Amino acid sequence: MKLNKVILNNYRQFxxxxxxxxxxxxxxxxxxxxxxxxxxxxTIYRAINWCLFNKEPRIKQSQTDTLxxxxxHAEFISKKGDRNEMFVExxxxxxxxxxxxxxxxxxxxxxxxSDQAGNMSSESILADRKIExxxxxxxxxxxxxxxxxxxxxxxxxxxxxxxLKNFFFFxxxxxxxxxxxxxxxSIESDIDVLTGISDIEKTRINLQNWKxxxxxxxxxxxxxxxxxxxxxxxxxxxxxxxNSYNKIINGYKERLKELPAKIDELTEFAQADNIxxxxxxxxxxxxxxxxxxxxxxEEINRDLNxxxxxxFSTLTLQKSLQxxxxxxxxxxxxxxxxxxxxxxxxxxxxxxxDDNQLSIIDPNxxxxxxxxxxxxxxxGINKEDFIKAIKDFNLFAEKQRDSSYxxxxxxxxxxxxxxxxxxxxxxxxxxxxxxxxxxxxxKDEITKLQSERSKHTRNLDKIxxxxxxxxxxxxxxxIEEKDKLEKDLYADEKTLKYxxxxxxxxxxxxxxxxxxxxxxxxxEKKLKFINDCLGILAPSIDQARKENxxxxxxxxxxxxxxxxxxxxxxxxNDDFKISVLNDKYKELALPxxxxxxxxxxxxxxxxxxxxxxxxxxxxxxxxxxxxxxxCDDEYRLSIMTLFANLTSDLTNSHxxxxxxxxxxxxxxxxxxxxxxxxxxxxxIDENDNATVKKVI
Amino acid sequence: MALFLERNFRxxxxxxxxxxxxxxxxxxxxxxxxxxxxxxxxxxxxAFKKAKHDRKQLSKINTNGGWLQSLSKSQKNKVKNEExxxxxxxxxxxxxxxxxxxxxxxxxxxxxxxxxxxEYANAGAEEFYNLILKSESAxxxxxxxxxxxxx
Numbered sequence: 110m111k112l113n114k115v116i117l118n119n120y121r122q123f124x125x126x127x128x129x130x131x132x133x134x135x136x137x138x139x140x141x142x143x144x145x146x147x148x149x150x151x152t153i154y155r156a157i158n159w160c161l162f163n164k165e166p167r168i169k170q171s172q173t174d175t176l177x178x179x180x181x182h183a184e185f186i187s188k189k190g191d192r193n194e195m196f197v198e199x200x201x202x203x204x205x206x207x208x209x210x211x212x213x214x215x216x217x218x219x220x221x222x223s224d225q226a227g228n229m230s231s232e233s234i235l236a237d238r239k240i241e242x243x244x245x246x247x248x249x250x251x252x253x254x255x256x257x258x259x260x261x262x263x264x265x266x267x268x269x270x271x272x273l274k275n276f277f278f279f280x281x282x283x284x285x286x287x288x289x290x291x292x293x294x295s296i297e298s299d300i301d302v303l304t305g306i307s308d309i310e311k312t313r314i315n316l317q318n319w320k321x322x323x324x325x326x327x328x329x330x331x332x333x334x335x336x337x338x339x340x341x342x343x344x345x346x347x348x349x350x351x352n353s354y355n356k357i358i359n360g361y362k363e364r365l366k367e368l369p370a371k372i373d374e375l376t377e378f379a380q381a382d383n384i385x386x387x388x389x390x391x392x393x394x395x396x397x398x399x400x401x402x403x404x405x406x407e408e409i410n411r412d413l414n415x416x417x418x419x420x421f422s423t424l425t426l427q428k429s430l431q432x433x434x435x436x437x438x439x440x441x442x443x444x445x446x447x448x449x450x451x452x453x454x455x456x457x458x459x460x461x462x463d464d465n466q467l468s469i470i471d472p473n474x475x476x477x478x479x480x481x482x483x484x485x486x487x488x489g490i491n492k493e494d495f496i497k498a499i500k501d502f503n504l505f506a507e508k509q510r511d512s513s514y515x516x517x518x519x520x521x522x523x524x525x526x527x528x529x530x531x532x533x534x535x536x537x538x539x540x541x542x543x544x545x546x547x548x549x550x551x552k553d554e555i556t557k558l559q560s561e562r563s564k565h566t567r568n569l570d571k572i573x574x575x576x577x578x579x580x581x582x583x584x585x586x587x588i589e590e591k592d593k594l595e596k597d598l599y600a601d602e603k604t605l606k607y608x609x610x611x612x613x614x615x616x617x618x619x620x621x622x623x624x625x626x627x628x629x630x631x632x633e634k635k636l637k638f639i640n641d642c643l644g645i646l647a648p649s650i651d652q653a654r655k656e657n658x659x660x661x662x663x664x665x666x667x668x669x670x671x672x673x674x675x676x677x678x679x680x681x682n683d684d685f686k687i688s689v690l691n692d693k694y695k696e697l698a699l700p701x702x703x704x705x706x707x708x709x710x711x712x713x714x715x716x717x718x719x720x721x722x723x724x725x726x727x728x729x730x731x732x733x734x735x736x737x738x739x740c741d742d743e744y745r746l747s748i749m750t751l752f753a754n755l756t757s758d759l760t761n762s763h764x765x766x767x768x769x770x771x772x773x774x775x776x777x778x779x780x781x782x783x784x785x786x787x788x789x790x791x792x793i794d795e796n797d798n799a800t801v802k803k804v805i
Numbered sequence: 806m807a808l809f810l811e812r813n814f815r816x817x818x819x820x821x822x823x824x825x826x827x828x829x830x831x832x833x834x835x836x837x838x839x840x841x842x843x844x845x846x847x848x849x850x851x852a853f854k855k856a857k858h859d860r861k862q863l864s865k866i867n868t869n870g871g872w873l874q875s876l877s878k879s880q881k882n883k884v885k886n887e888e889x890x891x892x893x894x895x896x897x898x899x900x901x902x903x904x905x906x907x908x909x910x911x912x913x914x915x916x917x918x919x920x921x922x923x924e925y926a927n928a929g930a931e932e933f934y935n936l937i938l939k940s941e942s943a944x945x946x947x948x949x950x951x952x953x954x955x956x
Contacts, residue, residue: 411836414947417954418837418847424954425850426896429903433895436908514911517898524895538955545948 110268111763112730113210114200119180119193120156122149124798129153130787131730131765132202137786138730138756138763143773144791149799150767154734158278160197160215161264162271163240163257166278179219182796184233192236193219201268211244211268213260269729272302276721277729281736284714285707293685297654300685303721304657306650313646320639323632337622340615347612354605361598368591375587378580385577388569395562402551402558409551413544416537423532430525437522658683664720672712672747679713687713708744711737715748719755731764735772742776749780756784810894810915814845814870817927821867824930833943842871842893849922851936852929853900854953860904860921861928870923897922 113132117123131140144150155165159178179195187193196216203209219233242254242263254260265271276299287295301307423430662681669679669689678690689705705713718731731752737745756762763786768777788805816825828834829844838844852859871893901910901918904925910918940946 410944414943415837417947417950421950421954422843422846422850422896423892425854426899429853429899430895433899433902436902440908517911517915518908520891521895521898524891525899528892528895534954541951
């Protein structure tokens with residue numbers, strides 16, 4: 110595909126209409142535009158991109174939609190209500206078919222809505238945007254496409270794929286940075302895009318996405334399978350439960366049929382046992398009563414006994430006390446308490462004989478006297494004095510005795526009076542008789558109770574208690590069993606009912622899950638198909654990628670090595686990294702790009718781009734902005750010589766270089782001399798609009 | 806007033822172990838009377854009532870018959886004890902006066918007064934003990950005593 114012509118109208122710096130001829134003449138495949146920075150060099154680069162892809166490199170998409178694209182001067186000089194048309198038109202010629210001319214024109218129209226002369230703030234609005242693609246074929250003649258989407262498809266298919274444009278439109282500095290970054294992922298991606306592997310890769314990704322979607326339902330299938338198994342398991346479990354419950358319930362029912370008759374059989378015995386029980390209860394009750402009465406008797410007796418014991422002496426001697434009391438009373442009344450009989454003093458007096466000898470008569474022989482001592486009177490005291498003293502003592506003793514007698518009589522009198530008063534025999538007697546009567550009554554009561562007890566015992570002896578007792582116990586157990594069975598039966602029948610309902614539900618679930626499984630069997634087929642496709646695709650992609658990598662690597666290596674001024678070996682490794690080896694030291698020059706000079710880096714970049722271009726069928730021309738900014742003279746010569754040879758060797762190849770004046774030096778001129786088909790110089794006028802001068 | 810006697814109530818040592826001790830320790834007695842003097846006087850009263858003038862002189866003296874000193878060791882129960890001692894002495898006085906038939910006995914020493922009760926008690930101890938033994942229960946025994954009181 111040849112780029113013949115680019116026409117700009119009111120596009121950014123280019124006021125009114127400007128036409129650039131890029132057609133190849135006499136196999137001269139190089140176009141050059143030389144312009145200082147800001148003079149519109151990159152604007153041409155952007156204009157081509159915008160026209161083809163509706164995008165301007167290095168400009169945000171939002172700014173493309175604004176008025177920035179419309180030439181300021183054109184807008185300024187127009188009046189309110191005027192329409193300004195801005196467009197970029199590119200003409201291509203298919204070199205494989207000279208008859209096929211393709212023209213793409215992208216237009217934006219603006220309406221001036223405010224007009225104040227000389228006022229730069231005047232405004233326009235975007236009124237209309239349109240695209241028009243015309244192509245001419247021998248068979249069909251001219252055809253026009255106005256739809257943006259269709260134009261895009263056409264451009265992608267016949268002119269340049271959007272994904273590949275970076276291989277044809279590029280900037281020297283960007284290319285240098287790309288080489289320095291040396292990103293394996295970018296290189297792999299570039300190879301995929303250029304060789305069409307990315308399209309297959311897209312297919313593979315689509316297949317994988319499809320697989321994921323299908324697999325989303327596959328787990329469901331698995332779950333449904335599980336659910337079916339679970340449901341079947343539940344069904345089995347419930348069925349087993351139902352059978353168990355049925356057995357249990359039948360057992361309950363059979364037992365419940367037997368029980369009433371058995372209970373009835375034992376009723377008579379139970380009644381007899383009840384009588385025995387009543388008799389036993391009565392006997393127990395009597396025993397308790399007797400016990401209580403006996404305790405009561407014991408208590409009464411204890412009180413009586415204590416009363417008798419403690420009062421016995423006083424009450425028995427009541428009459429003597431009375432006599433004593435009365436005797437003392439008489440003495441007191443007559444005021445003559447009898448004098449005491451003094452014995453002691455007289456006895457002592459009698460012991461002293463006339464001879465002043467103290468002697469004691471032998472009690473066994475009254476006639477015999479034992480002389481114990483002879484009184485030796487001293488201090489003038491004689492026998493008479495002694496006798497007198499004893500007599501005085503005796504008198505004193507008499508008085509004392511008299512006093513003691515009176516005291517004893519009077520004391521006893523008082524106490525006896527008190528005792529007589531406190532121990533009234535009659536009331537004591539009454540109290541005791543009353544107590545004994547009570548005891549007797551209670552004893553009678555006991556006798557009566559014992560008689561009753563004997564009667565009960567006799568009746569009880571007539572009953573075979575053990576037999577009846579066992580029967581009654583059995584009957585109670587049977588009744589309890591019956592009650593329990595009835596309750597259990599009710600509960601189990603209820604449970605069985607629920608179980609049956611659950612079983613029905615589980616059966617429905619099984620059927621439902623079976624249906625679900627059948628419905629999803631198609632998914633499994635799909636998955637198999639996808640896996641088959643992926644099984645074929647994945648290895649093919651890897652294989653193709655390897656083969657393409659080898660071709661590119663070879664081309665890259667040979668181009669670089671041929672033009673490099675040092676004996677380096679260059680290649681693209683299997684890990685998609687550019688490698689440049691120093692031949693002498695075998696040191697890795699890349700990816701450590703610092704070892705490469707700027708010129709070598711540029712050369713590597715251009716070698717890479719050219720290698721990539723060989724892998725695509727697109728013969729779109731290179732459009733390279735500031736290609737040699739940082740290159741030294743030698744590499745400028747080498748690189749431009751490379752392109753000069755390339756464009757002349759390959760009939761379909763051509764390239765447009767957008768140089769700054771400093772780049773466009775004698776080396777460049779020398780290298781491309783004789784290969785330039787069109788040469789333009791851009792300037793700028795007083796209105797800041799670009800001026801175009803065609804040199805060649 | 807506190808009447809005064811000089812010594813314990815005496816029992817005959819010849820029958821102390823054989824009779825007196827058994828009387829004191831017998832359940833019919835032990836449950837209701839705990840002081841020896843009360844028991845001794847009970848027997849003395851029984852004997853005096855049953856066999857008046859049938860006294861028996863102590864052949865050998867034992868002093869386990871009961872404590873009779875007027876002074877109480879326990880100050881807390883002093884009044885109560887004094888009253889009990891007074892009662893006991895009065896009963897002995899009554900026996901002595903009844904035995905003699907007049908108050909002249911009071912002119913003699915208090916030992917003599919006390920001896921009269923002792924002699925009665927020792928004379929009747931055996932019979933009293935026999936009464937205990939022949940009674941099948943305390944109730945019967947005390948009923949006998951009750952009848953003796955009221956006779």
